[in-house]
Amino acid sequence: MIERSVDLSTTLMYVKGVGPQRAAMLQGKGLETVADLLAYAPFRYEDRSNLKPLGQLTPGEMATVIVEVSSVRMKGLPRMGLLEVEFRDSTSGKLRGKWFHGSYLQNVLVPGLRVALFGKVESDSYSRDLLMMHPEYEVLSEDDEDGDSSLHTGRVVPIYEAAGKITAKQFRSLMRRVLDALGPLDDPLPENIRSRLKLPSLWESIKTIHFPSQTEDLRLLNLFRSPAQVRMIFEEFFWLECGLALKRAKAQQIKGLRFELNDKVREKIKAMLPFKPTGAQKKVLLEIAADLSSGRPMNRLLQGDVGSGKTLVAAEAAVIAIENGYQVAVLAPTEILAQQHYFYFKHLFQRIGYPVVSLTGSMSEREKSQVRKIVGAGLVKVIIGTHAILEQDVQFQRLGLAIVDEQHRFGVMQRLRLMEKGLQPHVLTMTATPIPRTLAMTIYGDLDVSVIDEMPPGRIPITTKHVNNDRVDQVYSFLRQEIELGHQAYVVYPLVDESETQAVKAATKMYQHLSEVVFPDFKVGLMHGKLPPSQKEAAMADFKAGLVNILVSTTVVEVGVDVPNASVMVIEQAERFGLAQLHQLRGRVGRGSAQSYCILVTEKLSETGRERIRTMVDSSDGFYIAEMDLRLRGPGEFFGTKQSGLPALKFGNILRDPELLEEARLEALSFIQHPPSEEALRTGIKYLQENWQRRYGLVQVG
Ligand code: ADP
Numbered sequence: 001m002i003e004r005s006v007d008l009s010t011t012l013m014y015v016k017g018v019g020p021q022r023a024a025m026l027q028g029k030g031l032e033t034v035a036d037l038l039a040y041a042p043f044r045y046e047d048r049s050n051l052k053p054l055g056q057l058t059p060g061e062m063a064t065v066i067v068e069v070s071s072v073r074m075k076g077l078p079r080m081g082l083l084e085v086e087f088r089d090s091t092s093g094k095l096r097g098k099w100f101h102g103s104y105l106q107n108v109l110v111p112g113l114r115v116a117l118f119g120k121v122e123s124d125s126y127s128r129d130l131l132m133m134h135p136e137y138e139v140l141s142e143d144d145e146d147g148d149s150s151l152h153t154g155r156v157v158p159i160y161e162a163a164g165k166i167t168a169k170q171f172r173s174l175m176r177r178v179l180d181a182l183g184p185l186d187d188p189l190p191e192n193i194r195s196r197l198k199l200p201s202l203w204e205s206i207k208t209i210h211f212p213s214q215t216e217d218l219r220l221l222n223l224f225r226s227p228a229q230v231r232m233i234f235e236e237f238f239w240l241e242c243g244l245a246l247k248r249a250k251a252q253q254i255k256g257l258r259f260e261l262n263d264k265v266r267e268k269i270k271a272m273l274p275f276k277p278t279g280a281q282k283k284v285l286l287e288i289a290a291d292l293s294s295g296r297p298m299n300r301l302l303q304g305d306v307g308s309g310k311t312l313v314a315a316e317a318a319v320i321a322i323e324n325g326y327q328v329a330v331l332a333p334t335e336i337l338a339q340q341h342y343f344y345f346k347h348l349f350q351r352i353g354y355p356v357v358s359l360t361g362s363m364s365e366r367e368k369s370q371v372r373k374i375v376g377a378g379l380v381k382v383i384i385g386t387h388a389i390l391e392q393d394v395q396f397q398r399l400g401l402a403i404v405d406e407q408h409r410f411g412v413m414q415r416l417r418l419m420e421k422g423l424q425p426h427v428l429t430m431t432a433t434p435i436p437r438t439l440a441m442t443i444y445g446d447l448d449v450s451v452i453d454e455m456p457p458g459r460i461p462i463t464t465k466h467v468n469n470d471r472v473d474q475v476y477s478f479l480r481q482e483i484e485l486g487h488q489a490y491v492v493y494p495l496v497d498e499s500e501t502q503a504v505k506a507a508t509k510m511y512q513h514l515s516e517v518v519f520p521d522f523k524v525g526l527m528h529g530k531l532p533p534s535q536k537e538a539a540m541a542d543f544k545a546g547l548v549n550i551l552v553s554t555t556v557v558e559v560g561v562d563v564p565n566a567s568v569m570v571i572e573q574a575e576r577f578g579l580a581q582l583h584q585l586r587g588r589v590g591r592g593s594a595q596s597y598c599i600l601v602t603e604k605l606s607e608t609g610r611e612r613i614r615t616m617v618d619s620s621d622g623f624y625i626a627e628m629d630l631r632l633r634g635p636g637e638f639f640g641t642k643q644s645g646l647p648a649l650k651f652g653n654i655l656r657d658p659e660l661l662e663e664a665r666l667e668a669l670s671f672i673q674h675p676p677s678e679e680a681l682r683t684g685i686k687y688l689q690e691n692w693q694r695r696y697g698l699v700q701v702g
């Protein structure tokens with residue numbers, strides 16, 4: 001085969017040793033070009049140069065060993081599929097490896113095979129032999145395509161996540177080949193920054209990350225803090241922050257509507273308010289009012305814990321827009337929440353004579369077209385609905401403010417859609433799942449953030465308890481007491497495997513059990529997503545009116561539902577819920593003046609499940625909970641990648657590297673504001689545009 005010249009943009013399929021099949025597997029990991037491959041960083045390093053013989057291992061340590069398979073057998077009940085493998089090394093030491101459900105390995109780990117194992121050394125309580133449970137393994141003696149065993153042993157070896165059938169070992173061979181074929185790479189990082197921060201060059205860093213020399217500090221490598229890794233992490237954050245800074249600068253040039261907050265508007269707000277706003281609400285309203293009068297479109301994220309009174313502030317902002325002659329759209333993620341907002345706003349606005357309409361997907365065509373007509377004619381100032389408002393071909397007469405109530409996603413898509421309609425309204429996004437403040441600031445460069453950090457007065461903290469499923473009877477007698485005191489309760493069921501149908505089944509069954517067997521003398525209601533809209537409305541209205549004592553529900557009551565008389569939230573199979581969801585659900589109670597309770601009933605708890613429950617019992621601080629959530633789930637899942645509009649990072653991890661993120665942010669700001677030269681800035685922006693578009697998708701810069 002003719003060796004083609006290889007550069008960063010070469011498609012991996014044309015790299016020697018990668019055919020269509022492997023190319024497809026690599027693509028499955030998002031690896032298409034040589035540049036992608038080089039950015040596929042090892043997640044761990046093993047020192048395979050100074051290996052301990054088996055005889056020197058001590059229980060409790062994490063170790064890498066190179067051993068040979070001596071025997072393999074399945075043990076125990078077939079159901080468990082326990083695979084037991086005996087290994088030996090040249091010093092005739094012995095080690096046992098055990099894999100539950102390991103039958104698939106029977107034909108892999110055959111006697112005589114040489115493998116590297118990595119895992120925690122234990123002492124088999126039974127035989128006293130040394131043991132590793134589910135060690136990671138790498139087959140060494142198999143004929144390698146390039147036969148270069150020195151890549152895989154006798155050195156500090158990088159471990160990559162497998163891609164399809166491509167193993168860590170094959171990644172090493174591939175990296176070696178690609179690096180050998182590539183010449184030194186140009187370094188895009190501005191020279192002045194690189195030398196001031198003493199960062200190694202791109203080429204040195206890439207080589208070190210994939211093939212650390214014997215002198216590299218293994219401990220630093222595994223902490224992602226070797227100079228080479230630090231450089232790559234810093235660089236990634238640097239470009240990200242440059243992109244955000246440019247985006248923000250661009251956003252500041254867009255002209256927006258100017259709304260005044262004068263005495264007349266203040267009077268109107270005062271007339272609407274049912275109670276005195278808290279200090280935090282006042283502070284946030286001023287921030288919003290400043291945006292609205294700035295002449296630039298507002299793009300503000302309003303964070304505040306569940307029940308902190310975000311909606312009230314949004315209503316005040318709406319009054320400002322309306323008094324300035326514009327319309328307001330309120331967008332909610334679910335129909336139930338849209339309906340809640342509809343009632344809430346209608347209630348507030350009827351005091352000051354603003355008509356309010358709602359538009360949801362479940363309305364008849366005739367109703368919808370009527371709504372469209374009066375909105376288009378400007379006869380109504382406030383339209384409330386699901387995000388479907390944006391799809392339903394609604395033409396506003398003069399849309400001035402969009403209030404987006406989202407669970408944890410940000411109005412990126414909505415905003416784009418509004419802009420497609422040729423509108424440049426102010427956008428206020430309310431989020432009930434706060435993002436840790438530090439992250440919000442650094443990541444959403446073009447988003448301003450306001451925080452309501454104070455609860456309305458008179459709230460009594462919610463008591464949270466964890467109860468095992470086998471003591472659920474005690475929960476029921478507690479429910480009985482509370483209801484006899486005149487309070488109401490929710491009993492919530494999780495979505496099982498993301499299937500609403502399953503959850504509906506579970507909730508319906510429990511509804512029957514509770515209404516017929518446990519509480520025949522109380523009124524029990526049922527609520528779930530599969531009910532026709534009219535029944536959902538009726539169920540909510542009955543609960544709100546106090547006609548129903550216990551509402552059995554799926555997670556449809558998660559966001560926004562506001563029934564102050566409800567004092568108990570029972571969450572069944574609480575281990576199945578994420579932290580954000582648990583916190584949201586808990587926020588449905590504690591909205592009135594009575595002591596409220598959240599009872600988490602669990603069946604089987606995993607390690608992280610236990611951690612989540614503990615977090616809930618320990619804290620009711622949404623910011624702390626969000627932080628824990630981020631920690632337990634990792635940033636990828638926390639933000640969900642696609643919808644959040646967040647870039648997928650390759651080297652950096654916002655959770656692990658906050659200090660590098662902050663450093664990169666400051667460097668990026670100063671680079672954009674005071675570039676070392678016009679030339680350097682131009683080159684930087686060009687680099688960003690060429691690489692940003694592909695990696696960060698949606699985001700436009702420059
Ligand atoms: P969030 O949307 O932030 O979860 P809401 O806006 O739904 O919170 O407010 C929760 C409850 O607190 C509502 O019943 C609301 O009417 C009430 N509330 C909001 N602000 C105040 C305040 N300043 N004083 C008293 N009650 C308030």
Ligand code: MG
Pocket residue numbers: 307310311560
């Ligand atoms: Mg709310």
